[in-house]
Structure formats: structure tokens, C-alpha cells
Amino acid sequence: MKIKTVLSPNGHVHGGAKVPHRKNTSEFKTEIMPTPSTVTIPMQMHIGAPCEPTVKVGDKVKIGDIIGDSQAFVSAPVHASVSGTVKSIIDFPAQNGGYIKAVVIESDGQNEVSDSIIEKTVTSAADLVSAARESGLVGLGGAGFPTHIKLSPKSDVRLDTLIINAAECEPYITTDYRECMENSEDILGGIYLVKKHLSIKNVYIAIEDNKPLAIKLLAEKISAMRSEEGEPIRIVKLKSRYPQGAEKVLIQAVTKRKVPSGCLPADVGCIVMNVTSVALLHRFIKTGMPLVNKRITVDGSAINQPKNLLVPIGTSVSDIIEFCNGCKSIPGKIIMGGPMMGMAQPNLLPVIQKQNNAVLILNKADATKKEESACIRCGRCVSACPMNLMPTLIERLASINDVESLDRIGVTVCMECGCCAFNCPASRPLVQYMRNAKAVYRKGIKK
Amino acid sequence: MDNKLHVSSSPHLHSGASTTKIMLDVIIALIPAGIMSVVLFGFRSVAVIFTCVLSCILFEYGFQKISKKPTTVCNLSAVVTGLLLAYNLPVGIPLWMAVIGCAAAIIVVKQCFGGIGQNFANPAIVGRIVMLVSFSSAMSTFPPTVFMADAVTTATPMQLLANDQTPDVLSLLWGNHQGTLGETCAIALIIGGLYLIIKRVISPVIPVCFMGSVFVMALIKSGFDINFAVCQLLSGGLILGAFFMATDYTTSPINFKGKIVFALGCGIITACIRFWANLPEGVSYAILLMNITVPLIERITTPRPFGWEGIKK
Numbered sequence: 001m002k003i004k005t006v007l008s009p010n011g012h013v014h015g016g017a018k019v020p021h022r023k024n025t026s027e028f029k030t031e032i033m034p035t036p037s038t039v040t041i042p043m044q045m046h047i048g049a050p051c052e053p054t055v056k057v058g059d060k061v062k063i064g065d066i067i068g069d070s071q072a073f074v075s076a077p078v079h080a081s082v083s084g085t086v087k088s089i090i091d092f093p094a095q096n097g098g099y100i101k102a103v104v105i106e107s108d109g110q111n112e113v114s115d116s117i118i119e120k121t122v123t124s125a126a127d128l129v130s131a132a133r134e135s136g137l138v139g140l141g142g143a144g145f146p147t148h149i150k151l152s153p154k155s156d157v158r159l160d161t162l163i164i165n166a167a168e169c170e171p172y173i174t175t176d177y178r179e180c181m182e183n184s185e186d187i188l189g190g191i192y193l194v195k196k197h198l199s200i201k202n203v204y205i206a207i208e209d210n211k212p213l214a215i216k217l218l219a220e221k222i223s224a225m226r227s228e229e230g231e232p233i234r235i236v237k238l239k240s241r242y243p244q245g246a247e248k249v250l251i252q253a254v255t256k257r258k259v260p261s262g263c264l265p266a267d268v269g270c271i272v273m274n275v276t277s278v279a280l281l282h283r284f285i286k287t288g289m290p291l292v293n294k295r296i297t298v299d300g301s302a303i304n305q306p307k308n309l310l311v312p313i314g315t316s317v318s319d320i321i322e323f324c325n326g327c328k329s330i331p332g333k334i335i336m337g338g339p340m341m342g343m344a345q346p347n348l349l350p351v352i353q354k355q356n357n358a359v360l361i362l363n364k365a366d367a368t369k370k371e372e373s374a375c376i377r378c379g380r381c382v383s384a385c386p387m388n389l390m391p392t393l394i395e396r397l398a399s400i401n402d403v404e405s406l407d408r409i410g411v412t413v414c415m416e417c418g419c420c421a422f423n424c425p426a427s428r429p430l431v432q433y434m435r436n437a438k439a440v441y442r443k444g445i446k447k
Numbered sequence: 448m449d450n451k452l453h454v455s456s457s458p459h460l461h462s463g464a465s466t467t468k469i470m471l472d473v474i475i476a477l478i479p480a481g482i483m484s485v486v487l488f489g490f491r492s493v494a495v496i497f498t499c500v501l502s503c504i505l506f507e508y509g510f511q512k513i514s515k516k517p518t519t520v521c522n523l524s525a526v527v528t529g530l531l532l533a534y535n536l537p538v539g540i541p542l543w544m545a546v547i548g549c550a551a552a553i554i555v556v557k558q559c560f561g562g563i564g565q566n567f568a569n570p571a572i573v574g575r576i577v578m579l580v581s582f583s584s585a586m587s588t589f590p591p592t593v594f595m596a597d598a599v600t601t602a603t604p605m606q607l608l609a610n611d612q613t614p615d616v617l618s619l620l621w622g623n624h625q626g627t628l629g630e631t632c633a634i635a636l637i638i639g640g641l642y643l644i645i646k647r648v649i650s651p652v653i654p655v656c657f658m659g660s661v662f663v664m665a666l667i668k669s670g671f672d673i674n675f676a677v678c679q680l681l682s683g684g685l686i687l688g689a690f691f692m693a694t695d696y697t698t699s700p701i702n703f704k705g706k707i708v709f710a711l712g713c714g715i716i717t718a719c720i721r722f723w724a725n726l727p728e729g730v731s732y733a734i735l736l737m738n739i740t741v742p743l744i745e746r747i748t749t750p751r752p753f754g755w756e757g758i759k760k
């Protein structure tokens with residue numbers, strides 16, 4: 001059977017933005033960061049119900065021990081990422097506002113591994129789902145949707161397509177690329193696991209064409225493996241354009257299917273998994289080590305040494321900056337995530353969570369935005385919106401509280417990708433206006 | 448150090464586009480036609496252009512100062528309005544009349560409705576129409592170009608066409624015929640229009656649909672006389688209007704489908720005025736009429752959000 005490389009995306013996707021790549025760290029091998037003296041592990045690093053701590057102050061923990069769990073279906077357990085003593089359980093500021101419980105562990109420097117870390121055997125779809133839950137895996141691309149939910153769709157949907165998301169369309173970030181370059185075997189292993197147990201017909205690895213080395217490497221590995229397994233895995237080379245990696249955009253680009261608003265990828269027969277997630281699932285089954293550390297890209301105009309780092313979950317931004325030799329100029333902005341969708345942080349306290357994949361430290365010049373001016377109705381936000389919305393109109397409707405019209409033009413479809421604001425010549429903070437508009441809308445329909 | 452970190456909403460990157468850059472591009476695109484106006488009509492056209500641009504800037508600045516609003520002269524939009532109005536005037540227009548046109552454009556249309564992005568109609572077009580109504584004879588006296596022997600003709604190509612005569616296509620192309628300052632040289636305008644399209648300042652949708660529909664209507668009207676249709680395309684203010692006036696951001700729809708409807712409307716009304724009304728030229732009126740319908744057009748052509756196919760809303 002032949003390996004098929006789809007050269008251009010099948011479906012046409014509207015809009016988007018030509019963002020600069022800035023993949024400065026793409027050839028920087030992952031460095032393992034020494035264990036920090038303390039880690040602060042939030043009890044919610046996923047979409048769904050927060051976990052409750054299962055440890056008390058003073059408890060000894062080892063790497064991989066469960067320290068937080070929840071009975072709720074949509075949730076994911078939290079594991080200790082260092083060995084040591086639970087120092088305190090605190091309320092910790094969440095990256096997107098509000099507070100969340102967090103367990104602070106003081107490391108004993110021994111990096112002892114929990115006894116529960118043993119190889120898993122998976123013989124059925126149910127095994128796979130429970131393994132995914134045990135591993136604490138969530139969508140590592142940024143959303144943080146628990147993986148075991150993704151793998152257990154409702155009984156009435158038929159899954160036929162698995163899309164591995166290696167698009168990595170956000171500027172700066174190179175963690176998924178490094179995963180492809182360093183752990184391609186785990187990626188393919190994970191793919192075959194999911195494919196086999198969920199009886200999936202088509203597998204695509206979707207990757208932007210600005211990563212030719214990763215494409216080549218994966219293609220080689222696939223052809224080496226294909227005699228053992230049946231159907232081939234196809235690599236879909238996507239045109240580099242933001243936001244190719246957004247789930248709905250990706251599904252359309254690869255399969256031409258459109259996920260209806262308010263539905264999940266499973267409703268059109270697709271599962272989308274981030275490459276790092278699928279590799280981690282394989283590693284968990286092979287070794288039993290859950291999601292306790294995460295590769296992140298540290299970059300930005302103010303950092304001294306940009307790096308790709310493997311850090312324990314819960315490592316603070318200040319520890320990371322210190323390990324990267326500090327800043328070369330006064331930082332003006334700290335972003336958790338990419339520059340298009342990441343969250344600016346008010347201080348250096350935030351810690352690396354499961355779904356984070358970058359810390360960007362920008363200098364003062366890059367941090368300041370141009371002042372917003374009046375909308376000139378140029379229509380750039382409209383033609384840039386991959387979701388086919390009219391951001392400037394939505395902004396205006398929200399300001400006059402016109403809930404009915406907001407509903408009509410689909411404010412809830414916005415995924416806050418930032419293409420509109422990126423292109424706006426009047427520098428209007430349109431994403432913020434979209435969030436406001438959604439709030440206005442939600443308040444309005446409740447009444 | 449901590450408290451000095453910026454916390455703003457994503458995205459943290461920007462394309463670098465700005466209102467000023469866009470307006471600068473429009474000004475650049477208008478330069479070829481400006482040069483041609485000097486070549487064709489002599490240095491008086493410089494005086495008209497200069498008067499219009501300067502008074503637009505001053506009116507905008509003055510109004511914003513008096514009404515204590517932030518000044519936005521730096522975004523160059525007043526310069527664009529001034530240029531466009533000047534290009535729509537005959538070269539012999541008394542300068543004080545031009546100043547009044549500018550006052551109508553900037554103060555009445557643009558600033559009284561809340562400044563850039565808020566006006567319901569294109570300021571330059573309203574300025575021109577105000578002048579047409581108030582000073583109709585000065586506004587319709589078109590001196591010949593410097594390349595024409597004085598006695599050759601006294602009619603503009605529009606008047607010729609209205610009398611079933613066809614002007615010479617070549618002279619239409621390079622502008623050797625009577626008309627307003629900036630509308631005569633088709634080639635200069637097309638170069639400017641292409642520049643705007645290449646720089647992605649405007650989308651080709653409006654000019655193509657606008658001129659296309661006039662062309663088709665002319666073909667139908669004349670029983671498929673290509674020569675007549677081409678002359679319709681090249682004469683009067685059609686090219687200037689289609690590339691530079693109908694594409695005005697504020698007064699044209701911002702969505703793709705809306706642009707098509709708007710431009711077709713402009714084209715059809717222009718053709719109707721030209722062929723069946725008692726006026727030789729209809730571009731300005733057509734654009735003005737369609738300007739007023741923009742909110743309605745946008746409402747009925749709102750794009751359907753992603754994933755709404757088959758969902759009843």
C-alpha cells in the first residue's frame with residue numbers, strides 16, 4: 001500500500017491571518033529542566049469539573065501519585081510531578097482569572113517514582129478509555145478537553161476518521177514539532193492503539209508545510225511500519241495559515257466536513273488528537289507514567305536563552321525564566337501560550353499546567369499595543385474571520401444590547417482565534433469585544 | 448517589576464495595518480490621475496486640488512477643536528476626501544465654491560455624523576451634489592483640455608453619448624476630452640485602482656460588479672453595440688466612482704455578498720440614469736442612493752456563521 005501525502009488541503013477554509021512564524025526554537029532539542037524546589041499543581045487543568053485534593057498537608061508523595069481526582073465524568077485526575085512533601089493546599093490564581101485550589105509540593109530532590117507506575121495492558125476500547133483517564137491526559141493543544149471523553153463517543157455516532165493535529169499554527173511554539181522529531185515512534189504507536197481499538201478507518205496527520213523535516217521523518221517512519229499494520233496513515237500537508245490547527249478549521253481542511261455549531265467533532269465522525277497527546281497515551285500504556293511533565297517553548301523578545309524545556313507540571317514561570325538565564329530586557333508581557341490565543345499574565349506566579357505549551361516573555365516594545373481608534377468599516381475583520389462572523393457588527397450590537405440580532409448573526413460561534421483583531425487597521429481589541437458580546441448575549445437569553 | 452506587566456486581551460500580535468497607511472495608499476493611488484489632470488487641464492487643476500485638500504484638513508481640524516473631540520487629521524482621511532472632491536470638479540470652478548463643497552463634505556456629512564466610519568454617505572459625493580445643486584452652471588462648464596483646439600468640441604463624452612454620437616475611444620483612454628479634473632484619464636485611474644487591489648486596500652468585487660453591470664446594461668440598451676458599451680465604461684465618472692468612491696469603506700457593505708449587491712445596484716442605477724433620465728451623468732447619484740441602502744443590504748446578506756448549514760435559526 002502506498003503512503004499518500006495530500007499536498008494541499010481538501011476543503012477551502014475562509015479567512016484566517018498571515019501571521020509571522022517566528023519558530024526560532026524549532027531546532028532546539030528538548031532540555032530537561034532540573035526539578036524545581038517546589039511545584040504548585042492546580043486542581044483544574046482541564047475543561048470540566050475541578051478535582052478535589054486527595055492528599056493532606058504533610059503527606060509524602062512520589063512522582064505519578066494521584067493527588068487530585070473527581071467523581072465527575074468530565075474531569076481528569078491530577079498527579080504529583082515531583083517527589084516530596086505536600087507543603088500546603090492553597091487558592092491559586094487561575095490563568096484565565098478566578099481562583100482554583102492547588103497543591104504545593106516541596107521537592108525532596110530524589111525524584112522517586114510511585115510504585116503504581118507499571119505497564120498497562122490494553123485489549124479493548126474500554127481499556128483504552130480507562131487508561132486515558134488514568135493517565136490524566138487532556139487535549140494538549142491548549143483547550144484541555146479530557147482525552148478519555150474524546151475516546152468514548154456517544155453510542156449513536158460512528159467514528160471513521162482520526163486526525164492527528166500537528167499543525168501548530170501559532171507563532172513561536174515548536175513543542176509539537178519537537179514531539180514529531182523526538183518521539184515519532186510514540187506518535188505512531190499511539191495512533192495504532194486508537195485506530196485499532198476504536199476501529200477507525202482513516203488516519204491523517206495534519207501538519208503545516210513549514211515543517212518539512214517533520215513531514216519527511218514521519219513519512220519514513222510510516223513507510224517502515226506499514227507492513228505490520230493494515231491501512232496506511234496519511235500525512236496531510238496544510239498550507240501554513242493561522243488558524244489551521246483550530247479543531248473545526250482543521251476538520252474542514254482535511255475532510256471537507258463541517259462541524260455544525262454546538263456539536264463536537266465526533267458528530268461528523270472525527271476525533272482530533274494533538275500529536276503530543278497521542279504520543280503520551282502510548283507512553284502511558286508502555287510505561288505507566290501519567291502526564292506529569294510537559295514540553296514547553298520558552299521564547300519571546302525579552303528572554304535570554306529561548307529553549308524547548310521539559311518541565312514538571314506546576315513549575316512556576318519565574319523558575320523557568322531563571323533556568324533560561326533570565327531576561328535581557330525588562331519584560332513587558334508574559335504570555336502563557338501562543339501570541340494569538342495565549343493569556344497575558346499579571347505576574348510571574350503562574351505555573352505550567354497540562355494544557356500549556358509555551359511561555360513567551362516579550363519586551364516592553366512588543367508588549368505595548370497601538371491605541372485603538374474608530375472603526376473605519378474596512379471589512380478586514382469580516383474577511384479574516386474563519387467562522388464567517390462580522391466582528392465589528394457584533395461589537396456594535398453588543399454595545400446597544402441587541403440580544404436578538406446577536407443571536408441571529410451567531411456570536412457564540414466565535415472561537416476567539418484573534419484573526420479579526422490581528423488584521424484590524426484601527427487596532428481594535430476585537431477579541432475582547434467578542435467576549436463582551438458573548439457575555440451580553442448569555443445575560444440576555446437568560447432573562 | 449511585576450506590576451509593570453501589560454495585561455491585555457489576546458491576540459498579542461498585530462499585522463501592522465493602520466488607518467493612516469490605508470489612506471496613504473489611497474492617496475498614492477490617486478496620484479497618477481492628479482498628474483494627468485495637470486497635463487490635461489494645466490496648472491489651475493493644482494490650485495483646485497490644493498484648495499480642496501487644504502480646506503478639508505482645516506474643516507476637520509477646526510470642527511474637532513471646536514467640538515472638543517480628539518483630532519484625527521493625522522489619519523489622512525480628510526486628504527482623501529479633499530482629493531476625491533477636487534477630482535469631481537471642473538477645472539474652472541471658482542475656488543470659493545470648492546471650499547463650500549468641502550465644508551458640506553467634511554462638516555455636514557462626515558463630522559456631524561460622528562467622524563470617520565460613521566457617515567451614512569460618501570462625503571465627497573455629497574459635497575459634489577451640493578455644489579451641483581447650488582452652482583449648476585459653474586459645475587457643468589467644462590473647458591477643453593490643453594490638447595484640444597478650442598473650437599473642436601463643446602460637449603463632454605457623456606453629452607455626446609446621450610445624443611447618440613460616439614466619442615473616440617483612444618482619447619477617452621488617455622483623457623483628452625472634457626470632464627471633471629480627475630475623471631477623464633481612464634488609464635491613470637485604472638493604474639491607481641489596480642494598485643489599491645494589489646495592496647489589498649480594496650477588493651475587486653465592487654469595481655468589477657459596478658463597471659460590469661453598466662457595461663452589460665449598455666450592451667443591452669444599444670443592441671449589443673460593443674463600441675457604445677466601451678465608451679459608456681470609459682466616460683464620465685464611472686471609473687473614478689467605481690474604484691475610488693463606491694469602495695469607500697464606511698459607505699459600502701463590509702461583507703462579500705453585500706458588496707456584490709451594492710455594486711450591482713450602483714451599476715444598474717447609473718445605467719438607468721444615463722439612458723433614461725434627463726441627466727447626462729448618474730454615477731454620483733447612484734452611489735449616493737446605494738450608500739443609503741447599505742445597512743439594509745448588510746442585514747439581508749449577513750454571512751451564515753460556520754457550521755450553521757442545516758441549523759434553523
Ligand code: SF4
Nearest residue numbers: 375376378379381424
Ligand atoms: S477590521 Fe477594524 S476597522 Fe476594519 S471593519 Fe473590522 S473593526 Fe472596523
Ligand code: SF4
Nearest residue numbers: 385414416417418420
Ligand atoms: S470573530 Fe472570533 S472567530 Fe472570528 S476572527 Fe474574531 S476571534 Fe476569530
